[in-house]
Amino acid sequence: MSAVLAPSVRIQRQDFDVAAEIARLTQGRADIGAVVSFSGLCRDEQGALSALELEHYPGMAEAEIGRIAAEAVERWPLQGLTIIHRHGKIRPGDNIVLVVAASAHRQAAFEAANFLMDYLKSRAPFWKKEHRVDGSEGGWVEAKEADAQAAKRWKSSSE
Amino acid sequence: MTTRLIYFAWVRERIGTSEEDVELPGGIETVADLLRWLQSRGEGYEHALQYPDVIRVAINQEHVDHREKIAGAREIALFPPMTGG
Numbered sequence: 473m474s475a476v477l478a479p480s481v482r483i484q485r486q487d488f489d490v491a492a493e494i495a496r497l498t499q500g501r502a503d504i505g506a507v508v509s510f511s512g513l514c515r516d517e518q519g520a521l522s523a524l525e526l527e528h529y530p531g532m533a534e535a536e537i538g539r540i541a542a543e544a545v546e547r548w549p550l551q552g553l554t555i556i557h558r559h560g561k562i563r564p565g566d567n568i569v570l571v572v573a574a575s576a577h578r579q580a581a582f583e584a585a586n587f588l589m590d591y592l593k594s595r596a597p598f599w600k601k602e603h604r605v606d607g608s609e610g611g612w613v614e615a616k617e618a619d620a621q622a623a624k625r626w627k628s629s630s631e
Numbered sequence: 632m633t634t635r636l637i638y639f640a641w642v643r644e645r646i647g648t649s650e651e652d653v654e655l656p657g658g659i660e661t662v663a664d665l666l667r668w669l670q671s672r673g674e675g676y677e678h679a680l681q682y683p684d685v686i687r688v689a690i691n692q693e694h695v696d697h698r699e700k701i702a703g704a705r706e707i708a709l710f711p712p713m714t715g716g
Contacts, residue, residue: 512716526715527640529708532692557715569716589716595694597708598715599640612641615712 479541479553483533485560488570497552497574504551506578508585510571516564522605524613526559526568529597533557540591544573547587548580555588557598587626594623634701636669638679639710642686645679655701662688663697665707680709687712 480496482488490511498504514524537555545553552574562568571588575581594615602610637650659665666683669676680686688695689708701707 528715529637529639529689529692529710532689532708535692536694593716594713596715597639597689597710597713599711600714601640612711613714615714619716620712 477545477550477553479538479545479555481534481537481541482554482556483528483530483537484556484558487558487567488556490567490570490572493554493556493570493572497554497572501551503576504574505576506581507552507572507574508578508581509573510569510585510589511567512569512589514562514564514566514568517602520605521564521602521610523564523603524562524568525601525603526562527599527601528557528559532597533559537592537596540588540595543591544584544588548573548575548584550575550580550584553584555592557592557596559598561603590619590622590626593619634704635706637706637708639708641711642679642709646675660700660702661697662690662695662699662701662707665701666697666709669709685712686710 490509494507494509498507537557541553541555550573554572556570558568569592571585573581573584600613602613604610633652634655635650635652638646643649659668666680666686670680687710690699690701690704691706
């Protein structure tokens with residue numbers, strides 16, 4: 473019986489290294505057959521955006537992502553899971569979020585990563601504010617109904 | 632009992648502060664009651680909470696809906712729908 477997987481959840485201002493995070497999960501083991509990583513980056517919105525400012529709820533951000541990660545571990549047979557979400561000012565082209573899911577087979581890794589991103593979008597306490605190239609304040613990014621719907625498709629029929 | 636209220640994103644900007652400690656008057660039992668009471672506290676609150684249905688709420692750092700009872704809450708956070716990821 474293997475030990476229950478403890479996901480690594482990090483909320484940080486600094487950037488992350490995708491390759492290093494994958495290596496951290498796979499190093500020294502031979503039982504992992506699939507690693508799926510998702511990186512979310514800041515877009516420049518056709519040159520209009522100079523930065524995104526990510527505000528977060530310290531404490532709850534870690535707790536909520538931890539709860540989402542625990543649900544993923546319960547639903548899919550994962551052998552490694554890392555979630556990193558940045559906060560502060562992020563420039564176009566820079567990383568915002570990372571999910572790395574490792575499993576014996578690809579299906580679980582793909583599905584878990586997909587589920588985690590859908591849930592992060594609608595439940596993790598982060599808010600994006602746009603800064604425009606022309607110096608004007610772009611305002612707060614509005615939540616998309618499509619993201620809320622995307623999270624709903626993971627609800628089991630018993631809920 | 633003192634309750635800490637915390638605000639984020641445009642809720643914070645419109646109210647004009649990121650957190651405050653309040654003594655809740657009697658009769659405020661649910662999140663919906665709290666939002667109604669806060670709306671009456673001034674222009675900024677009214678502006679922030681004019682569409683209470685869109686306001687998301689967390690009690691002691693867990694999401695709750697507006698029917699949730701707030702008895703015993705140490706920390707209640709009000710914020711717009713989340714846009715992380």
